[in-house]
Amino acid sequence: MTTADVLLWVAYPYICLTLLVGGMVWRWRTDQFGWTTRSSQLYEKPILRAASPTFHLGFLAVIGGHFVGLLVPKTWTAAVGIPQHVYHLTATIGGSVAALATVLGLAGLLYRRFAVRSVTLATTTRDKVMYVLLVLPVALGTWATVANQVLGGPEGYDYRETISPWLRSVLTFSPHPQLMTAVPLSFRLHVLAGFALFAIWPFTRLVHAVTIPVQYPTRPYIVYRARRASVSAAAGRRGWAPVQRSADRDGARSRGA
Amino acid sequence: MKVMAQIAMVMNLDKCIGCHTCSVTCKQTWTNRTGTEYMWFNNVETRPGVGYPHTWEDQDRWKGGWTRTRSGRLKPRSGGRVARFANLFANPDLPEIVDYYEPWTYEYDKLLSAPKDSKDFPVARPVSQLTGKPMDTIGWGPNWDDDLGGSTETMQQDPVLAKINTEVRAEIEQTFMFYLPRICEHCLNPSCVAACPSGAMYKRAEDGIVLVDQDRCRGWRMCVSSCPYKKVYFNHTTGKAEKCTLCYPRLEVGQPTVCSETCVGRLRYLGVLLYDADRVTEAASVEDPQDLYMAQRSILLDPFDPEVIAGARAGGVPDSWVKAAQDSPIWALIDTYEVALPLHPEYRTLPMVWYVPPLSPVVDRVTAAGNDGEDHKILLTALSTMRIPLEYLAGLLTAGDTRPVERSLRRLAAMRSYMRDLDLGRGGNEEIAGAVGMTGEQVQAMYRLLAIAKYDDRYVIPTTHPETPRGIAELGEDVTGMVEELVGAGEGAPEACSVSTFHGGGTGLRITSRGRAKTAAEGLAPTPGRVNLLDWSGDSAQAGLFPPAAAGVDA
């Protein structure tokens, strides 16, 4: 194990994760106004309507697959009676479908970025960096999957013996960089690119991913909110502070529809 | 009963001259930024016409407002909670920019930078504000069919016309035309709020103003398509939804909205209504759309009813607001005189900007035919025979029920003839008033409110600080006298239009003419670059007309 290995498989992931977590907290606290999808649907609708759901659903499936493949230890799936080849087949087929959707959707969205001038003009430098760092792990991941899992023999590459335990070791703060040394190059590059994406995540429009409106299904349709005294345009006079009423203290009130 | 207060507006369409002043002043105030080029929080449409955005009333296409399910419950037309998630990644009902219009500017710079001896006449070409490319042909704009211009091409696309029978449609262009100024309706049952997945949109509990929390909006755009009036817009630069705020910073200090303040026709009224928040859903869910007008009226509460007053107190509505509700011109126009009607009640959002339907097209038609357009018998007969304007207006204001529109127009017609008799010294003819179920006294009071109401009668707006009643902040300095000296007291001069009232003190300098008077009187330095042309005689340079001279250079 070389210094480079330690740098790549210990230092680098921690730096990226620190940026991810710290960056998210910092951005959430300082930039609520910038926290948006910044949708460009207003400019162009037909391509977006096809490409955007394809990409987003594909990507969500990919994330789900990564969770299962990386965070659930092999022993657990074995314990519930899933043999390795069944797992491998499901993961490869499911993963390929999800990857296909992601790649097609992303290609559509990128085409739109370049081909529709108003969308191109609305693309900031940050967006461009983000797109590069988004395309990289997606492309490398697809390559790794195709090269090793689809074309690489019946059992493919068992990342659950190396990459998964390594990642869990990083997440549990007892890193085992040696696990990564023998991993195929395509996977290693994919992992590195993935962490780079984590590192920039909080500083791009990708932050909208963590605002999935989970409270919407349960909240009443109509939202009432009381005006905060502090946003009043008129100055309160000294000595004229209104009496606190229970209704004021309750703050926001809601009504069902 | 849960009593809540709502600031509502009534526009008297009879007086709108279609000058677009309201739209322009609103735009200057609120939407003159990048990303908002195409937005008109206030727009004025010529009707019949397609409106802005293009055919916004076609809810089969845009899916705005609510629908009533078979079980009698309300569901946003764009879909319930599950559908919202299914469409999160691309809103199928979102209008595209071309449905509004592609905003453009002109290459003004070319007029100045053209070479001196160029053989071509310099022109300022239109340039798209979205693509930066020249637009050789501008194909659509926010008022493309203004004054029925080019309407032969587009008028038949008017969704309200589409619901009227064809024989009427063919005739309509020769028949009548009027203007429809529109802002956000600040609905009692806003479907924009219901559709917002992030919970960023809300109705303010104190005054019913519907707002977008810019910090919580995540740019899902569901409000844009779910508002049946298409009055939420998407800022394509910030990625946030924006909408008419009813100028809440002005209302909070007792001033009317910018569109009302600047309305040339003085046709806008602002005031408080009390309503029963517990019955909102019930009223919005009545089965027959034609019952929605009365259902909405039934949840508006009589501000003189002691039970309502007690309920208001218990619900934390300040007494000054109850008083304002009693003086409310809105309550008078909706309930006392029954001349104001809601816009498209069939969308079930319970809109709170109501309209007095226009009588003028009818009068014009009668006069054009060589008859006396102010004679009540002729007018009332004309009203009952002229189905075209009635049916169109009913399609706009009462979900197709012509009776309320007819009652409203008959009252306006009666007011016209009754007041003519008075003007000609013939004395009021009670028979005219009686024919529309009113007394002469009521007709005169309605006339005062509709025709000659002063500023303070048109805008009855309580401040958000009940301890600072409207106008009281101005009592500190008695400057009204100075204004009268300088410019003559304008009718209905605003009492509270100064920077210091607006932001609760602090600047000390005023920008109004009386402010100049004040700075002059106190010998304060005038603000550089700010000149009041009202008190400038023109024979000497005004202080502040030129920037301060640099040291050493003598002007």
Ligand code: SF4
């Ligand atoms: S009119 Fe205003 S309050 Fe009503 S649904 Fe539209 S945006 Fe919401």
Ligand code: SF4
């Ligand atoms: S300013 Fe008044 S009169 Fe002019 S268009 Fe607007 S509403 Fe009509």
